[in-house]
Amino acid sequence: MDIKEKIESFMIDMDIGFQEIDEDTWRIEDDLSQMDNIIVKISEPVIVFRVKVMSIPEENKECFYRKLLELNASDLLHGAYAIEGNNVVIVDTLQAENLDMNEFQATIESIGLALVEHYDVLCKA
Structure with missing residues:
Protein backbone atom coordinates (compact mmCIF):
# COMPACT_ATOMS: atom_id res chain seq x y z
CA MET A 1 0.00 0.00 0.00
CA ASP A 2 1.45 3.38 -0.96
CA ILE A 3 1.39 6.39 1.35
CA LYS A 4 -1.64 7.96 -0.37
CA GLU A 5 -3.70 4.80 0.04
CA LYS A 6 -2.53 4.50 3.64
CA ILE A 7 -3.63 8.05 4.53
CA GLU A 8 -7.02 7.61 2.88
CA SER A 9 -7.56 4.32 4.69
CA PHE A 10 -6.68 5.98 8.01
CA MET A 11 -9.27 8.72 7.44
CA ILE A 12 -11.89 6.17 6.41
CA ASP A 13 -11.11 4.00 9.45
CA MET A 14 -11.37 7.09 11.69
CA ASP A 15 -14.78 7.79 10.12
CA ILE A 16 -13.97 11.42 9.40
CA GLY A 17 -15.17 13.31 6.37
CA GLU A 23 -3.39 14.01 -5.83
CA ASP A 24 -1.42 14.45 -2.59
CA THR A 25 -3.66 16.79 -0.53
CA TRP A 26 -6.87 16.38 1.45
CA ARG A 27 -9.10 18.65 3.51
CA ILE A 28 -10.69 17.09 6.57
CA GLU A 29 -14.25 18.34 6.82
CA ASP A 30 -15.72 16.86 9.95
CA ASP A 31 -17.80 19.48 11.80
CA LEU A 32 -19.13 16.98 14.35
CA SER A 33 -15.69 16.12 15.71
CA GLN A 34 -14.40 19.74 15.71
CA MET A 35 -11.77 18.78 13.11
CA ASP A 36 -12.87 21.03 10.27
CA ASN A 37 -10.56 22.37 7.55
CA ILE A 38 -7.43 20.45 8.51
CA ILE A 39 -5.21 20.12 5.45
CA VAL A 40 -3.19 16.90 5.10
CA LYS A 41 -0.49 16.96 2.42
CA ILE A 42 2.11 14.47 1.31
CA SER A 43 5.41 16.32 0.98
CA GLU A 44 7.95 13.48 0.95
CA PRO A 45 9.60 12.58 3.17
CA VAL A 46 6.91 13.96 5.53
CA ILE A 47 3.17 14.33 5.85
CA VAL A 48 2.22 17.93 6.66
CA PHE A 49 -0.86 18.83 8.70
CA ARG A 50 -2.05 22.44 8.69
CA VAL A 51 -5.13 24.32 9.83
CA LYS A 52 -5.90 28.02 10.00
CA VAL A 53 -6.91 28.97 13.52
CA MET A 54 -7.65 32.68 13.18
CA SER A 55 -6.40 36.01 11.92
CA ILE A 56 -3.83 37.84 14.02
CA PRO A 57 -5.65 40.45 16.12
CA GLU A 58 -5.02 44.10 15.37
CA GLU A 59 -4.54 45.07 19.06
CA ASN A 60 -2.56 43.62 21.98
CA LYS A 61 -0.28 41.68 19.65
CA GLU A 62 2.48 41.28 22.23
CA CYS A 63 0.10 39.62 24.70
CA PHE A 64 -1.33 37.48 21.91
CA TYR A 65 2.09 36.28 20.73
CA ARG A 66 3.07 35.51 24.31
CA LYS A 67 -0.07 33.37 24.75
CA LEU A 68 0.72 31.50 21.51
CA LEU A 69 4.22 30.69 22.76
CA GLU A 70 2.89 29.59 26.15
CA LEU A 71 0.36 27.28 24.50
CA ASN A 72 3.11 25.86 22.27
CA ALA A 73 5.18 25.05 25.35
CA SER A 74 2.47 23.67 27.59
CA ASP A 75 -0.71 22.51 25.87
CA LEU A 76 -0.06 21.58 22.25
CA LEU A 77 0.71 17.85 22.15
CA HIS A 78 1.38 17.61 18.42
CA GLY A 79 2.65 20.36 16.19
CA ALA A 80 2.98 24.03 16.96
CA TYR A 81 1.31 27.36 16.44
CA ALA A 82 2.85 29.40 13.65
CA ILE A 83 2.26 32.63 11.77
CA GLU A 84 1.50 32.41 8.07
CA GLY A 85 0.90 35.79 6.49
CA ASN A 86 -1.68 37.46 8.71
CA ASN A 87 -3.00 34.19 10.12
CA VAL A 88 -2.31 31.89 13.03
CA VAL A 89 -2.03 28.25 11.97
CA ILE A 90 -1.28 24.95 13.62
CA VAL A 91 1.27 22.87 11.73
CA ASP A 92 2.65 19.41 12.33
CA THR A 93 4.64 16.85 10.37
CA LEU A 94 5.00 13.09 10.55
CA GLN A 95 7.50 10.88 8.77
CA ALA A 96 5.87 9.32 5.71
CA GLU A 97 8.13 6.26 5.65
CA ASN A 98 6.88 4.68 8.89
CA LEU A 99 3.49 6.40 9.27
CA ASP A 100 1.05 4.38 11.35
CA MET A 101 -2.61 4.76 12.28
CA ASN A 102 -1.94 5.62 15.94
CA GLU A 103 0.31 8.60 15.25
CA PHE A 104 -1.89 9.83 12.40
CA GLN A 105 -4.99 9.69 14.59
CA ALA A 106 -3.20 11.27 17.57
CA THR A 107 -2.05 14.18 15.40
CA ILE A 108 -5.52 14.83 13.97
CA GLU A 109 -7.18 14.57 17.39
CA SER A 110 -4.59 16.80 19.06
CA ILE A 111 -5.10 19.50 16.45
CA GLY A 112 -8.89 19.23 16.84
CA LEU A 113 -8.60 19.45 20.63
CA ALA A 114 -6.33 22.50 20.39
CA LEU A 115 -8.85 24.22 18.14
CA VAL A 116 -11.63 23.63 20.65
CA GLU A 117 -9.67 24.42 23.82
CA HIS A 118 -7.50 27.31 22.64
CA TYR A 119 -9.70 29.38 20.35
CA ASP A 120 -11.49 31.27 23.13
CA VAL A 121 -8.24 31.70 25.07
CA LEU A 122 -6.56 33.22 22.02
CA CYS A 123 -9.52 35.48 21.28
CA LYS A 124 -9.23 36.93 24.80
CA ALA A 125 -5.43 37.32 24.71
Whole structure:
Protein backbone atom coordinates (compact mmCIF):
# COMPACT_ATOMS: atom_id res chain seq x y z
CA MET A 1 0.00 0.00 0.00
CA ASP A 2 1.45 3.38 -0.96
CA ILE A 3 1.39 6.39 1.35
CA LYS A 4 -1.64 7.96 -0.37
CA GLU A 5 -3.70 4.80 0.04
CA LYS A 6 -2.53 4.50 3.64
CA ILE A 7 -3.63 8.05 4.53
CA GLU A 8 -7.02 7.61 2.88
CA SER A 9 -7.56 4.32 4.69
CA PHE A 10 -6.68 5.98 8.01
CA MET A 11 -9.27 8.72 7.44
CA ILE A 12 -11.89 6.17 6.41
CA ASP A 13 -11.11 4.00 9.45
CA MET A 14 -11.37 7.09 11.69
CA ASP A 15 -14.78 7.79 10.12
CA ILE A 16 -13.97 11.42 9.40
CA GLY A 17 -15.17 13.31 6.37
CA PHE A 18 -12.53 14.40 3.90
CA GLN A 19 -12.21 15.79 0.41
CA GLU A 20 -9.33 15.19 -1.95
CA ILE A 21 -8.04 18.58 -3.12
CA ASP A 22 -5.36 17.21 -5.42
CA GLU A 23 -3.39 14.01 -5.83
CA ASP A 24 -1.42 14.45 -2.59
CA THR A 25 -3.66 16.79 -0.53
CA TRP A 26 -6.87 16.38 1.45
CA ARG A 27 -9.10 18.65 3.51
CA ILE A 28 -10.69 17.09 6.57
CA GLU A 29 -14.25 18.34 6.82
CA ASP A 30 -15.72 16.86 9.95
CA ASP A 31 -17.80 19.48 11.80
CA LEU A 32 -19.13 16.98 14.35
CA SER A 33 -15.69 16.12 15.71
CA GLN A 34 -14.40 19.74 15.71
CA MET A 35 -11.77 18.78 13.11
CA ASP A 36 -12.87 21.03 10.27
CA ASN A 37 -10.56 22.37 7.55
CA ILE A 38 -7.43 20.45 8.51
CA ILE A 39 -5.21 20.12 5.45
CA VAL A 40 -3.19 16.90 5.10
CA LYS A 41 -0.49 16.96 2.42
CA ILE A 42 2.11 14.47 1.31
CA SER A 43 5.41 16.32 0.98
CA GLU A 44 7.95 13.48 0.95
CA PRO A 45 9.60 12.58 3.17
CA VAL A 46 6.91 13.96 5.53
CA ILE A 47 3.17 14.33 5.85
CA VAL A 48 2.22 17.93 6.66
CA PHE A 49 -0.86 18.83 8.70
CA ARG A 50 -2.05 22.44 8.69
CA VAL A 51 -5.13 24.32 9.83
CA LYS A 52 -5.90 28.02 10.00
CA VAL A 53 -6.91 28.97 13.52
CA MET A 54 -7.65 32.68 13.18
CA SER A 55 -6.40 36.01 11.92
CA ILE A 56 -3.83 37.84 14.02
CA PRO A 57 -5.65 40.45 16.12
CA GLU A 58 -5.02 44.10 15.37
CA GLU A 59 -4.54 45.07 19.06
CA ASN A 60 -2.56 43.62 21.98
CA LYS A 61 -0.28 41.68 19.65
CA GLU A 62 2.48 41.28 22.23
CA CYS A 63 0.10 39.62 24.70
CA PHE A 64 -1.33 37.48 21.91
CA TYR A 65 2.09 36.28 20.73
CA ARG A 66 3.07 35.51 24.31
CA LYS A 67 -0.07 33.37 24.75
CA LEU A 68 0.72 31.50 21.51
CA LEU A 69 4.22 30.69 22.76
CA GLU A 70 2.89 29.59 26.15
CA LEU A 71 0.36 27.28 24.50
CA ASN A 72 3.11 25.86 22.27
CA ALA A 73 5.18 25.05 25.35
CA SER A 74 2.47 23.67 27.59
CA ASP A 75 -0.71 22.51 25.87
CA LEU A 76 -0.06 21.58 22.25
CA LEU A 77 0.71 17.85 22.15
CA HIS A 78 1.38 17.61 18.42
CA GLY A 79 2.65 20.36 16.19
CA ALA A 80 2.98 24.03 16.96
CA TYR A 81 1.31 27.36 16.44
CA ALA A 82 2.85 29.40 13.65
CA ILE A 83 2.26 32.63 11.77
CA GLU A 84 1.50 32.41 8.07
CA GLY A 85 0.90 35.79 6.49
CA ASN A 86 -1.68 37.46 8.71
CA ASN A 87 -3.00 34.19 10.12
CA VAL A 88 -2.31 31.89 13.03
CA VAL A 89 -2.03 28.25 11.97
CA ILE A 90 -1.28 24.95 13.62
CA VAL A 91 1.27 22.87 11.73
CA ASP A 92 2.65 19.41 12.33
CA THR A 93 4.64 16.85 10.37
CA LEU A 94 5.00 13.09 10.55
CA GLN A 95 7.50 10.88 8.77
CA ALA A 96 5.87 9.32 5.71
CA GLU A 97 8.13 6.26 5.65
CA ASN A 98 6.88 4.68 8.89
CA LEU A 99 3.49 6.40 9.27
CA ASP A 100 1.05 4.38 11.35
CA MET A 101 -2.61 4.76 12.28
CA ASN A 102 -1.94 5.62 15.94
CA GLU A 103 0.31 8.60 15.25
CA PHE A 104 -1.89 9.83 12.40
CA GLN A 105 -4.99 9.69 14.59
CA ALA A 106 -3.20 11.27 17.57
CA THR A 107 -2.05 14.18 15.40
CA ILE A 108 -5.52 14.83 13.97
CA GLU A 109 -7.18 14.57 17.39
CA SER A 110 -4.59 16.80 19.06
CA ILE A 111 -5.10 19.50 16.45
CA GLY A 112 -8.89 19.23 16.84
CA LEU A 113 -8.60 19.45 20.63
CA ALA A 114 -6.33 22.50 20.39
CA LEU A 115 -8.85 24.22 18.14
CA VAL A 116 -11.63 23.63 20.65
CA GLU A 117 -9.67 24.42 23.82
CA HIS A 118 -7.50 27.31 22.64
CA TYR A 119 -9.70 29.38 20.35
CA ASP A 120 -11.49 31.27 23.13
CA VAL A 121 -8.24 31.70 25.07
CA LEU A 122 -6.56 33.22 22.02
CA CYS A 123 -9.52 35.48 21.28
CA LYS A 124 -9.23 36.93 24.80
CA ALA A 125 -5.43 37.32 24.71
